Amino acid sequence: MTIQPILKDTERIDQLATNDVKIIQSRDVFSYSIDAVLLSRFPNIPSRGQIVDLCAGNGAVGLFASSSTAAKIFEVEIQDRLADMAKRSVALNGLTEQVEVIQDDLANTLSYLAPSSTDLIFCNPPYFKLDDQSRVNESEHYLLARHELATNLDAISKVSQQLLKTNGHLAMVHRPERFFEIIETMKKYRLIPKRIQFVYPKGDRDANILLIDAIKDGRAGGEKFLPPLILHHDDGSYTDEVHKIYYG
Numbered sequence: 001m002t003i004q005p006i007l008k009d010t011e012r013i014d015q016l017a018t019n020d021v022k023i024i025q026s027r028d029v030f031s032y033s034i035d036a037v038l039l040s041r042f043p044n045i046p047s048r049g050q051i052v053d054l055c056a057g058n059g060a061v062g063l064f065a066s067s068s069t070a071a072k073i074f075e076v077e078i079q080d081r082l083a084d085m086a087k088r089s090v091a092l093n094g095l096t097e098q099v100e101v102i103q104d105d106l107a108n109t110l111s112y113l114a115p116s117s118t119d120l121i122f123c124n125p126p127y128f129k130l131d132d133q134s135r136v137n138e139s140e141h142y143l144l145a146r147h148e149l150a151t152n153l154d155a156i157s158k159v160s161q162q163l164l165k166t167n168g169h170l171a172m173v174h175r176p177e178r179f180f181e182i183i184e185t186m187k188k189y190r191l192i193p194k195r196i197q198f199v200y201p202k203g204d205r206d207a208n209i210l211l212i213d214a215i216k217d218g219r220a221g222g223e224k225f226l227p228p229l230i231l232h233h234d235d236g237s238y239t240d241e242v243h244k245i246y247y248g
Contacts, residue, residue: 011085013092018248019067022092023060024085032060034231035173035209037245038199039124040064042211043171046071049119052163054106054156059086059099061122066095071120073099074113076106078151106151109159118163123172125156153178153185161189164216172214176207183212192218197226202234 007013011026016037025031040061045051045068053062056075063086066073075090077083083103090099102112129152160170170191174182176198183193191214199209207228231242238246 024089036060039173043213046119051120054123055125075101121170127175157189166217170214174210176210199229
């Protein structure tokens with residue numbers, strides 16, 4: 001039975017039309033965007049087994065993926081406000097038997113889950129390094145979501161390598177300007193990138209989203225660079241491919 005959650009101040013419920021998944025969001029904390037929607041659809045999702053969503057935020061990626069699999073899904077999120085929202089979204093969608101939220105630092109994930117137990121990891125990590133140019137006056141929620149304050153590429157790759165089964169997949173969304181750093185870091189932990197796609201806001205603009213699917217202990221070579229995905233027409237409307245993702 002679906003449980004109707006109690007919404008807190010500033011919270012709302014957003015819904016993805018293609019699979020009827022409902023997500024509790026708030027303007028006070030970092031909400032999901034097109035990045036999460038694209039990531040949830042990027043890898044081949046196993047029909048069974050175990051899926052882990054690292055840097056889960058309010059749980060959007062794992063919840064979007066849940067409609068495509070019977071696998072057990074674990075959402076790992078360090079911020080208590082976002083983890084609480086994720087738990088209530090899980091209940092709202094009637095998925096408490098399939099989806100579980102772990103509220104902790106992802107570095108501690110092996111305290112909850114066994115090594116080499118996971119078939120697929122999703123990760124929508126903080127995109128930006130913390131430096132003098134960082135907008136440190138942002139709220140704590142936005143600062144942790146945007147900047148590598150609580151975790152970074154190396155920590156994510158290390159935990160992913162430990163969690164994944166041999167030939168398990170890590171699917172990550174990130175920024176194109178960190179492409180080579182991401183590749184080098186993944187390979188350091190025997191995560192071999194195999195499918196790569198760049199996403200463009202419009203056809204005449206530079207890419208602003210990067211999708212990567214890596215395989216643990218995969219063989220080198222055979223990388224696929226998928227066709228570019230363009231989000232909007234010149235008039236700002238969604239392209240046909242993106243409209244289908246959102247609305248079916």
